[in-house]
Amino acid sequence: MSKYALLLKQLEESLLPYLKEEQAKDLLTEQLAKLKKEFIKNEFKVKRTIQDKQITKQILEHTITELKIQSENLKHQKALTEEQTAFKEQLFANVSHELRTPLHGILGMSHLLENSTLDKEQRGYTEIIRSSADNLLIIINDLLNLSKINAGKTLLLNEPFSFENLLTDLNGVLTFKAKGKGLNLVITNPPNMPKFLMGDRTRLYQILINLLNNAIKFTEKGYIALNVYVLRKNESTIDCQFEIKDTGIGIKTGQLNSVFDSFTQLLDSKKENSLEGVGLGLNIVKKLVQLMNGKIKVKSKVGQGTTFSLNLSFDIPAASAIKNLTLHKSAIVIPTAWQDKKILLIEDNEANLVYAQNLFAGGHITLDIAKNLSIAYHKVGQQLYDCILSDVKLPDGNGFELIAKLRGDHSAINQRTPIMVLTASANDKEADYAKKLNVQSYIGKPFPPQLIISEMKKIFKDNNVTISSLQTMQRPAKNRSPEPYFAHLEKNFKNKPSLQIEMFEIFLNQLPMAIKQMGKGLAENDLKVFHYDAHRIKSTINIIGLPKLKPLITKMDEFCYKKINIDQLPELYTQFKMQAEKDIKIILARKEELLVAS
């Protein structure tokens, strides 16, 4: 019995004897019974409330503990997932690199093969090798691209770019391809379209070139058109539509819904084996368009053609942003007047070749390449060039040998052709020699693209420009803050991460071989072997930047060239090798950053 029940009972017992009337006794008993009931209820309520509060507290404490455990588990899971993703990406990047490296080798060799004397059958085989390797490269690049997009690692840039320049590039790259199939490529750009836009030029280019390449691939006669329409425009933004139209085979209605799916290919029944890739291109295009908050549609009629329409919005850059861009870009815009110019580039270094090819891409210039002196001799004997760009150190001799022969041979068709010497070992002695040989420009590597263009402008303006104006065009050394690791590369290929990646790959390919050969040269006391590879790798290092490797290789190259301080070469070589190991890691990391960003 509770304390209160006991009190009530005592109260009842003490009061009842004093009550004489039965009615009063009943009333008291009844009232006390009610009170007792209320006491019991209240007692239970208190007890129950305490119990519930304790239980609630326990459950909540447990819940907090569980949540903490779950949170820790999630953190652990997240870390694990990130680790796995990083591993997967690293693996993917490595595999991709491992695949691309031999592919570049195959492609390079097939190019060399194509330039050699081959019979018709051999040429056919070579073409198959090259086109197969090209296709494989497309697949690898597509897979890499898609993997990055799917992983959400594709970030878009939002910076000013020249839209006109983008169209010019597209035109330059695709006209030849279209003409090769007897197709007309028509690009229309309305007058009210801004010349500059804010956005990711690389991604827009990727989308458009993918769609246009597809259009060319699936069209056998007629035309390919890229029409740009302004849908809505104000001072700061623009909504526009890009229409990629072809007169090709078209797509069946049943296939239209799946054209953007991964691994979907549009089969041309007439050319079943003609398809490239694994059907990722349009999937990548759609994902990129979605990433840009745009929309893409397709309509098609079998036998009549296909039209892809994509709607995209852009900000229009402020005048100040355009001004900077114009200054930067104007230096490397190739004048349209050079459309029919034919240039011979004598260069053996893959990195320099890519660099030069990119420089002239879209400029409608015919760029002929000779990777050694023998090929160069052959070419200058066959063809009149508007300009010859020549390296000095070549696998089978010195570039000056050819220049001297040309200038001294009155019957040579290129005797008076302007020549630019591009050398990694620019020095006054060589510059003087170049002057004597009536070389128009003597430029030290690495050279900024605008320097080449401005020099060429001089050449093409006045074909008889005198050598008196010639001077060593090496960039003057300035007092400046430490050079960033990839200064030269980043400056000149700012918006071209794929090119930067390619340069890195070339370098990563060349470096181990160079180190090996230089080591061999030292071991066998063969300065020629040592110098040849040192000079070659110096050229690539200069293109990229690498401020710690650059002075070492420059010194070694200079010592070999001047045949001085030979005894210092082993020590310099050791330092170079150690630094190279560090730089490889930095390059790999930067390459991954670029891959992820792109």
Place this chain on the structure above:
Amino acid sequence: MQSKLIFTISLETLSHQIQKTIQDEFQPTLAIIFASPAMGLEALRVLFNKNNIQIIGASTAGEIGNTAIQGAGISLLLLDPPTSHFKIIQREANYESSPEIGVQIAQVAQTYFKNPAFIMVFSMNICGDTMIDGISKTLNGYPSIFGGMAGDDMKMKESYTFSNEKVSSNSVTVLILDNDKIAVEGMALSGWQPIGLENKITKANNNIIHEINEEPALDVVKRYFGDYFANSLNEDSLSLGIAQYPLQIIREDSYVLRAALDSNESDGSLLMAGPVTTGDSFRFSIAPGFEVVEDTIQGFKDFAKEKPEADALLMFSCVARHMSLGPMIEEEIEGIYNVWQKPMAGFFTYGEVGQQSTGTSHFYNETCSLVLLKEL
């Protein structure tokens, strides 16, 4: 339809009161009886057979009569509907046969009435959930199904149902009513609120939970409730046990409460008052406070706005609810009785059957299920 409540703790009084009501020119044809097993259920059956009154009965864990509650007694409703308006059937069943028995009940009901309604009581070895499913699916709609799982004064050994034929601890006894003649309406209200994180039943068999979150179920319960109920779980009695904090099993568009009736320390399992399924997600639940009593009464007041009339009331209230609300359960019962103020018999069950507002009937725990009977 006339109705009389008899609420007593002795058979002698019961016999006397039956005679008294009959003398009052009330001729009952049907008795709905809820009685403690201690009252002698067989004697009860014989008594009503002598009086030629059809019966449906269940053993209890406490009885309800109008505003009062009691233990170890009898609460019964005497009614006088025409015998053509109802049928009583009793079927032997067990846990596994429950769905099939549900189908059979529905099929039999269809032979009697076009639109049958069901008041059913069943012993604790039967699965109320699957039996109700069997009825609902067979009738292809939302039949009115109410009732409760019989109790045994909280001994948790065996409970009984009975008819004029027999008393059995393995049976379901069903009062099938012609819903076109006698309206059977009702509602089930709980008020328990979920608390804590969502858990998953990772191993279950019928009404036994073996594992929660891939751990022995009892370990999880102990961890959640600390030492508070650790000891009481192994007691025979449910008092102060975890039954007051049932599992709120999350279903597609609703939830059902499942109270733990017992635990097995040797294998770490929990015996539940209803079926659970491997893969079920649940949260523990708790009465939000004593306002749940007011909320429940208000819920039935709202229901009365739609169904204001009744000849008699039946109440099936969970014994765990009783444990949780203590003496406050009387306030709840009184409040509900006062809404209609008609004779009301009921009992404290080991599980209740009632309708949700959606019209579907389910088997619950921790719930108060009320039935209104009204001759049309």
